[in-house]
Amino acid sequence: MxxxxxxxxxxxxxxxxxxxxxxxxxxxxxxxxxxxxxxxxxxxxxxxxxxxxxxxxxxxLGLGHRCAVKQIFGDGSFREFPSIAEARRVTGINHIWKVCRGLQAQAGGYRWEYVAQ
CATH class of the missing domain: 3.90.75.20 (Homing Intron 3 (I-Ppo) Encoded Endonuclease; Chain A)
Known part of the structure; x- marks a missing residue:
């Protein structure tokens, strides 16, 4: 709805x-x-x-918590960031959230996922 x-x-x-x-x-x-x-x-x-x-x-209200993400490299290794904002700041890559939510396959040539909490 x-x-x-x-x-x-x-x-x-x-x-x-x-x-x-x-x-x-x-x-x-x-x-x-x-x-x-x-x-x-x-x-x-x-x-x-x-x-x-x-x-x-x-x-x-507790809705604005930060979600950790990981940048997944072609060999399967990954690098974690405490938030999408930090990942964007360090890498300069935009639209990471779209990959994490399944709206696009890659951002900046990498796969991205939310880190399970």
């Missing part, structure tokens, strides 16, 4: 509800589900936020 889209334009229901019913401050461009339930699109559950505020909300 999750986020619902309206028509073919890809308008997200929670964004339309917030535009219609929630007062918006100019610098706040993101809509946050206060209870973290993406299916609860009631205006009373939505608030406008900055990206920083959304990230802080996720961390506060």
């Amino acid at each position: 999750g986020y619902r889209k309206v028509a073919r334009k890809g308008y997200l229901v929670h964004r339309l509800v917030a535009l219609a019913f929630c007062p918006k401050e100019e610098e706040k461009e993101y809509v946050n589900h206060i209870d973290s339930n993406p299916t609860n699109n009631n205006a009373s559950n939505l608030e406008w936020c900055t990206q920083k505020e959304i990230m802080q909300h996720a961390v506060h």
Whole structure:
């Protein structure tokens, strides 16, 4: 289920509800589900936020934890990183998360996987 889209334009229901019913401050461009339930699109559950505020909300709820990843070389050996951000910083490779989530086969010529916790 999750986020619902309206028509073919890809308008997200929670964004339309917030535009219609929630007062918006100019610098706040993101809509946050206060209870973290993406299916609860009631205006009373939505608030406008900055990206920083959304990230802080996720961390506060325990949703923003870092996931360790490993870079897998052609010979099967690998190198671990404490987070995707750190792997990107060290290697300069983007879209690592897409490989970890199965959306593409490789990033930077390597396979990547989340490290089992």
